[in-house]
Amino acid sequence: MTKLSDYVMEFVAASLHRQVRGQRAIPPSKDTPSAVFRESVSLSNMCPPTAMRPIRPYQIFTLLDDPPNARFATVKIPQRQDLKLLETFLLIAACRITMARRVFEFGTFLGSTTLNLAMALPADGRVYTFDLDVSSAAGVQQHPADARLTSQHLGTSSLDFVGTVAEKKITTLTGNSLFADFSEYQSSIDLIFIDGGHDFATITADTENAFRMVRPGGCIAWHDFGNPTYPDVAVYLNELSLRRKLVFVEDTMLCFYFEGRDIH
Numbered sequence: 381m382t383k384l385s386d387y388v389m390e391f392v393a394a395s396l397h398r399q400v401r402g403q404r405a406i407p408p409s410k411d412t413p414s415a416v417f418r419e420s421v422s423l424s425n426m427c428p429p430t431a432m433r434p435i436r437p438y439q440i441f442t443l444l445d446d447p448p449n450a451r452f453a454t455v456k457i458p459q460r461q462d463l464k465l466l467e468t469f470l471l472i473a474a475c476r477i478t479m480a481r482r483v484f485e486f487g488t489f490l491g492s493t494t495l496n497l498a499m500a501l502p503a504d505g506r507v508y509t510f511d512l513d514v515s516s517a518a519g520v521q522q523h524p525a526d527a528r529l530t531s532q533h534l535g536t537s538s539l540d541f542v543g544t545v546a547e548k549k550i551t552t553l554t555g556n557s558l559f560a561d562f563s564e565y566q567s568s569i570d571l572i573f574i575d576g577g578h579d580f581a582t583i584t585a586d587t588e589n590a591f592r593m594v595r596p597g598g599c600i601a602w603h604d605f606g607n608p609t610y611p612d613v614a615v616y617l618n619e620l621s622l623r624r625k626l627v628f629v630e631d632t633m634l635c636f637y638f639e640g641r642d643i644h
């Protein structure tokens with residue numbers, strides 16, 4: 381069985397359990413570890429000690445009120461360096477949970493997640509995606525791993541969404557997010573995905589901007605929590621979780637903040 385089908389089985393089992401019992405699903409027993417749990421053990425070993433509440437992936441999916449026959453997703457399959465498929469599905473679920481029309485992504489890279497987010501939005505939806513251009517990248521202070529991604533971003537001949545049906549829903553924005561002015565997006569964005577610079581200064585600036593940009597009832601998601609390449613992300617988010625209700629989703633490197641919502 382593939383890992384993805386493990387996740388699907390976990391979700392289906394959780395949904396059935398909820399339907400049968402008329403209540404929220406419980407996680408599968410850890411006494412019979414699946415590949416999912418084995419993977420989560422190795423990932424949680426990578427994660428730093430955290431005050432943040434861990435949740436299982438199904439706890440996001442069960443926030444969806446759509447009937448099962450309406451839970452379709454069309455995705456560009458991620459490649460190396462992009463999000464994992466499960467992370468993509470979780471972001472798409474967050475779009476649906478917030479009924480997103482306006483999404484903002486910090487860090488376009490090759491545009492794969494931008495495309496997947498745009499395809500998840502209604503026809504009048506819009507994804508703003510922000511990355512460095514050649515002039516703002518000159519002299520930027522970056523983590524060395526981020527510098528390699530920026531080179532790939534600037535060197536690509538075409539972003540993944542170019543020429544697709546979703547392209548018309550996407551606005552590309554450029555600059556150094558550390559210094560950019562995002563005031564025109566104040567309280568107006570349904571879902572913000574923070575996946576730009578992973579150094580402490582940039583993740584701090586992007587997060588502070590995101591809390592100003594998110595609309596009431598919206599969602600902020602962060603990538604690379606627990607990624608050993610980027611320890612600043614976990615340090616920053618762990619500290620933030622003492623003041624804000626963040627959760628991290630096991631088996632992934634995603635953290636979520638759903639404004640005004642508790643996850644059970």
Ligand SMILES: C[S@@+](CC[C@H](N)C(=O)[O-])C[C@H]1O[C@@H](n2cnc3c(N)ncnc32)[C@H](O)[C@@H]1O
Nearest residue numbers: 487488489493511512530533556557575576577
């Ligand atoms: C991890 S990649 C983004 C991956 C993308 N979100 C995806 O899911 O495919 C990080 C991107 O952030 C960009 N970036 C890094 N520092 C930045 C900054 N200060 N301002 C804007 N973009 C930045 C990099 O150029 C790179 O393309």
